[in-house]
Amino acid sequence: MAEKTILVIDDDIDLVEIIRVTLENQGFKVIDAQTGERGLAMAKEQDPDLILLDVMMGKVDEGFQVAYELRSNDVTAETPILMLTAVTDQTGFDFDPAKDKDFLPVNEFLEKPISPRSLVDMVRKHLPTNV
Amino acid sequence: MRCDLQNPNEPIDPGTSQFVSAASLRARLDWFNKLRWGAAAGVFAVVLIAGVGLKAPIEVRGLLLTGGVLLLLNTAYFLRSRRFKAVDIAIELRLVKVQMVGDLVTLTVLLNLSGGVENPLLFLYVIHVIIASLLFKGREIFQIAWLAIFLFTAEVFGEYFNLLPHHHLPIAGEMAHELPFILMTLGSFWLVILFCAFVGALIMRHNRAIKDELVVHQSVLMAEDRAKTDFFRFVTHEIKSPVNTAQSGVETALDLGGESLAPSVRDVLERAVSRLKQATKIVQDLADLTRGGVLKEENLSQVDFNDLVTATVDAQRDLAARSGIEIRLLLANPPIMLTTVRNMVETVVANLVNNAIRYSREAGRVSVRVVDTGKRVRLIVEDEGIGIEENEQGLIFDEFYRSTAAREASNLGTGLGLPIVRKFVEELGGTIEVDSRVGHGAVFTVTLPRKSRKRRR
Structure with missing residues (x-):
């Protein structure tokens, strides 16, 4: 069984490390990027099996932009994307995962704070072949 | 006059302190309208009781005619107010003035028909000046005051010099040609009218200044309130990430530690998680509480x-x-x-x-x-x-x-x-x-x- 690679794109280094510990403990390989730009480059380069993407990094909609670009790239067009959200309180920016799912090219929204159990469950659920 | 209590959360309408809205003027016109029904009813009542009932020698026909004209005019004002919405402030303002002048002329005719200088109802002019000071500013109030003085003085001297017919008021002495009495009455009349105009203008100017100040202060307060809400939102946003991450971290530690954790360590970590969950809930609730304009x-x-x-x-x-x-x-x-x-x-x-x-x-x-x-x-x-x-x-x-x-x-x-x-x-x-x-x-x-x-x- 090949080791599955998860790319985590989030500018919160502590959260990235927490996710890394959780996922590595479950036998996944974790790579990470702190910016959308770096994340996109890594995704194209290393073709991860799944991407965990923070909705908001430097800018309000950076996560959305990254998601669109990942979807329009041949290498990552089919890669599952789980979006980490905590945006419900954002100034002038309101979205409802249930309603907006169809408009956003991601497979699932995970509301922060994410418990390790549900993170692992979601990652397993969306990996191309069940691990 | 109607004075609505303001909802403290809603901005004060600056139009209520000055002539800046056609609607506020219209409200005043409608109030006039009601007063005028009362005046017409009063004229008819006096004529019926004194003239017809007590058979007092008063000018029944002339008074009824004037009362009728007042009634007709007021019906016209009333229908106009019903039919047309108040849109143009200049038109409404002109209408207020026209009605005011009309009322003063009608009052003068009524006085002429009921004894002139002999009739103590001459103090009704004072009421008009007071109303004018509620509605107008400075010069306009004095215009109404001078008009009242002119009309009454002309009426009195008109009768004195026999240019106008004199209708003696049966309950009073024959005074229309008593010059000293006329001069004393006119003197005190001028004084009272001008004094009312002066004091009315002063009070209303003060009142309007206070209201203008309130409008300014309220807008400042409302801006501060918005700033406070924005600050709350900002703090909420800034606190949310660290709290979320801390919670995920402690939960991960609990999860990784599993059975190997000493019960006391597990207990402490579980307490930390429940308090972090509380903090998360506070942050989410604060976000709900400070979010505005959802009702779209x-x-x-x-x-x-x-x-x-x-x-x-x-x-x-x-x-x-x-x-x-x-x-x-x-x-x-x-x-x-x-x-x-x-x-x-x-x-x-x-x-x-x-x-x-x-x-x-x-x-x-x-x-x-x-x-x-x-x-x-x-x-x-x-x-x-x-x-x-x-x-x-x-x-x-x-x-x-x-x-x-x-x-x-x-x-x-x-x-x-x-x-x-x-x-x-x-x-x-x-x-x-x-x-x-x-x-x-x-x-x-x-x-x-x-x-x-x-x-x-």
Whole structure:
């Protein structure tokens, strides 16, 4: 069984490390990027099996932009994307995962704070072949 | 004059202190209209009682005619006000002046027909000057005052020099040709009229200045209030990430440690998680509380209230079951459709039901009822729990206030659940009431309109 690679794109280094510990403990390989730009480059380069993407990094909609670009790239067009959200309180920016799912090219929204159990469950659920 | 009490949350209309809105002028015109019906009725009553009933030698025909003209004019004003909306301020302002001049002329004719200088009703001119000082500013008030002085003086001297007919007032002495009396009356008349105009102008100028100041101060306060809300939102946003990450971190440590953790370590970490969850909830609640302008047309949708309440209650049945609490649900029949903001109503129902469960006793009962009251719909959430002291019932809707009993029962509440409920209910155009006895439970009754709409302003 090949080791599955998860790319985590989030500018919160502590959260990235927490996710890394959780996922590595479950036998996944974790790579990470702190910016959308770096994340996109890594995704194209290393073709991860799944991407965990923070909705908001430097800018309000950076996560959305990254998601669109990942979807329009041949290498990552089919890669599952789980979006980490905590945006419900954002100034002038309101979205409802249930309603907006169809408009956003991601497979699932995970509301922060994410418990390790549900993170692992979601990652397993969306990996191309069940691990 | 009509004076509406202002809602302190709504900006004062600067138009109420000055002539800047056609509508405020129209309101004053309509008030005149009512006064004038009274004046016409007074003329007819006097003529009928004195002239017809007591057969006093007064100018019945002339007085009736003048009263009739007044009635006709007022009917015309009335119909115009009904027919045309107040749009142009210049037109309304001219109309006020025309009516005022018309009234002064009518009063002069009536006085001429009823004794002139002999008639003590000459002080009715004073009332007109006072009204003018309520409506106009500086020079305009004096224009009305001078017009009153001119008309009355002309009438009196007109009679004195026999240029106008004199209709003697039977109850008074024959004075129309007594020069010293005429001069004394006119002198005091001028003095009173000019003094009223002066004082009226002064008071109203002061009054308007105070109001203008209020408008300015209120807008400053409202801006500060907005700034405070923005600050809350900013803080909320900044705190959210670290708290979330900390919670994920501690949960991960618990998860990784598994059975190998010493019970005391596990206990400490679990306590940390529950407090971090509380912090997360506070942050989320603060976000709800400081979010504004949710009640937009595009957020309104048709909601089956029975379905919404059922789903929201079902989502909390697990929590209730853990304490052996039974939730009884009584729905409206037939179902009620609301035009409302779904997630606001969900939050209202969820918070109330959640409170009812959390503050119930072990194996207690919670009842949730939906009642159709015609135009509105009522949600009644009742528990048999700890209850709320009477003197605290008005405070539980304040941010971060937690009742004594609630604090004793649990230290994990946010103190924001009920403020959010109240805020949402009020935004949706509804009301909330609480009825409770300590130790016997509480009943929260929310009334919502079938159709929520954006509030004025």
